[in-house]
Amino acid sequence: MQHEPIVTIRHLSKIYRQGEMEIAALDDVSLDIARGEFLSLMGPSGSGKSTLLHIIAGVDRPTSGSCHVGGIDVTDLDESQLADWRNQNVGFVFQSFNLIPVLTAFENVELPLLLMDLSSSQRRELVNTALELVGLADRRKHLPKQMSGGQEQRVAIARAIATDPRLIVADEPTGNLDSASADTVLEILQTLSGEAGKTVIMVTHDPRAASHGSRTIHLEKGKLLP
Amino acid sequence: MSIPGFVIRNALRNKRRLLLSVLSAAVSLFLLVSLMVLLREFTQPPTDADAALRVAVRNKVSLMSLIPQRQRAIIERVPGVDVMTPFIFFGGKTDPDGGIRFGTLAIEPSKLKRLFPEIHCAAAEYESWLKDRTSCIVGRDTAQQYGYKVGDRFTLVSGIFPCKLEMRVAGIYFGTVDDRNLFLHHKYLDEAMHDWGQTGMWWLKVSSAEVMPQVIDEINKAFANTANEVRAESERAFQASFVSMWGGIKFLIGSISGFVLLTLVMVTASTMSMAVRERFRELAILKALGFRRRDLFALILAESFGLAALGALIGAGGAWAFYTGMDVPRATHGIFVTLEVTPQMLGTAALVAAMLGIVSCLAPAIAVARMSVTEGLRTLD
Numbered sequence: 001m002q003h004e005p006i007v008t009i010r011h012l013s014k015i016y017r018q019g020e021m022e023i024a025a026l027d028d029v030s031l032d033i034a035r036g037e038f039l040s041l042m043g044p045s046g047s048g049k050s051t052l053l054h055i056i057a058g059v060d061r062p063t064s065g066s067c068h069v070g071g072i073d074v075t076d077l078d079e080s081q082l083a084d085w086r087n088q089n090v091g092f093v094f095q096s097f098n099l100i101p102v103l104t105a106f107e108n109v110e111l112p113l114l115l116m117d118l119s120s121s122q123r124r125e126l127v128n129t130a131l132e133l134v135g136l137a138d139r140r141k142h143l144p145k146q147m148s149g150g151q152e153q154r155v156a157i158a159r160a161i162a163t164d165p166r167l168i169v170a171d172e173p174t175g176n177l178d179s180a181s182a183d184t185v186l187e188i189l190q191t192l193s194g195e196a197g198k199t200v201i202m203v204t205h206d207p208r209a210a211s212h213g214s215r216t217i218h219l220e221k222g223k224l225l226p
Numbered sequence: 227m228s229i230p231g232f233v234i235r236n237a238l239r240n241k242r243r244l245l246l247s248v249l250s251a252a253v254s255l256f257l258l259v260s261l262m263v264l265l266r267e268f269t270q271p272p273t274d275a276d277a278a279l280r281v282a283v284r285n286k287v288s289l290m291s292l293i294p295q296r297q298r299a300i301i302e303r304v305p306g307v308d309v310m311t312p313f314i315f316f317g318g319k320t321d322p323d324g325g326i327r328f329g330t331l332a333i334e335p336s337k338l339k340r341l342f343p344e345i346h347c348a349a350a351e352y353e354s355w356l357k358d359r360t361s362c363i364v365g366r367d368t369a370q371q372y373g374y375k376v377g378d379r380f381t382l383v384s385g386i387f388p389c390k391l392e393m394r395v396a397g398i399y400f401g402t403v404d405d406r407n408l409f410l411h412h413k414y415l416d417e418a419m420h421d422w423g424q425t426g427m428w429w430l431k432v433s434s435a436e437v438m439p440q441v442i443d444e445i446n447k448a449f450a451n452t453a454n455e456v457r458a459e460s461e462r463a464f465q466a467s468f469v470s471m472w473g474g475i476k477f478l479i480g481s482i483s484g485f486v487l488l489t490l491v492m493v494t495a496s497t498m499s500m501a502v503r504e505r506f507r508e509l510a511i512l513k514a515l516g517f518r519r520r521d522l523f524a525l526i527l528a529e530s531f532g533l534a535a536l537g538a539l540i541g542a543g544g545a546w547a548f549y550t551g552m553d554v555p556r557a558t559h560g561i562f563v564t565l566e567v568t569p570q571m572l573g574t575a576a577l578v579a580a581m582l583g584i585v586s587c588l589a590p591a592i593a594v595a596r597m598s599v600t601e602g603l604r605t606l607d
Contacts, residue, residue: 092511115515
């Protein structure tokens, strides 16, 4: 079932300048992403898929065009507003997990919650719920180095969902995982999209991973392929 | 977990580097406090409450120039002058070929206790000294250092005047801010110098602090345009002019302190830069998670500040404990009487540490602030 779009992109372009040369990472991209959708973004290296993901997530700015997420044009927000917006609306999952090595699984998941006006008991409850959702409640006291890659990525997903964001952006989330762990991670993302109503946008090279999404779009040389 | 807890975890992630950085800050701050202690010792000799009533009168040309004893009658008549004694550095050496090991000062013994009431000496010993002009009293520190006892005899050879004096130790004194000197009879020196009619200075005590400016003014005027013009000044002013001779040492100590600070800033800044560079990707992740520039700046500043504060606690606190606990005259072989770490010095060290914490984190904090999330994220994969 398709809902109203949560992400509305219109005529989005991103041009990088290298000396005299101009490289168009995104070229007049227009796109709608529905609430609760699990969108797979595919394309060769340099096609602009990560750039598009970063603009939607509010960590990069376009050269032109607009990107509304939940009715807010993220390209209009200043640095400080964007930081707050990301904290409340976006969950990030990266290829190399990017957990803080000196913090336990619990503390890593708690990290984005420290920026919110929550008591420690409220934070504890949210962290425990997130860790239970990814099946790692018993690993809360483990450091990243004491866990497998698949477990680390599940902790990263727990961190991404701890603040209850509307949007989860995943950049090659299965790129560093074996197939069993990748399947687990993809199933969790599917559950988040299908059952929890989160909008998941995933960049991947892997057609098998992309097939877990509800829709797949392809980018090439900064343009959306029909 | 709390934000301070997160800062501590980050600081502790490379324990060896943290230890070495804290130690380098601690050693530098210990050295800085030590230099301040030395500078104070050179520039602000310890004084007591009676110093406010004491006046030093010396030859206007220089401290080394003598003044005639006949001035005494004129100065004694100045209203407000309570006590007066001639005073001269004898420059005595117990070993003719050696150096001067302690101060040997010729004065009028009957005036000593009135001029320096804080001096303590057994009554019998003091009486014995007053009665025997060939005797002396020795400061307790010097007596302990060289093993002098009451009744000991030795020869003092002057390094300044062409004479030598046979001495008997009549007593041991203590209680002054500098218990290292030897006091002898000025009259004994006069005889050895064939009643030369000279002295080095006059030391006076005035009846009250209010009359001091007037006394000083009258004494200076009394000898104006004479062959032996004098400069009368308060003890504090005299010490200040005496200290001006240490100008070179002040500059040297000031320069060393400056270099210590510079090195300290560079070492800490280097440590913080390395610590932040190693964590650049993590800081990008934090930014992505919603940490603002000022949050990240606060994290880096807190770590840098903590490092500097720990260094200050160990370095400046260690200096305080070290100098408070040490037997200064013995440890410095009598060169210094007191080496005191004042609250002002500790405050200065704390201020330096705070500045250090801020300055050393500026460059890495600016680099993190300028870093875009995508730039940081691109370095990840």
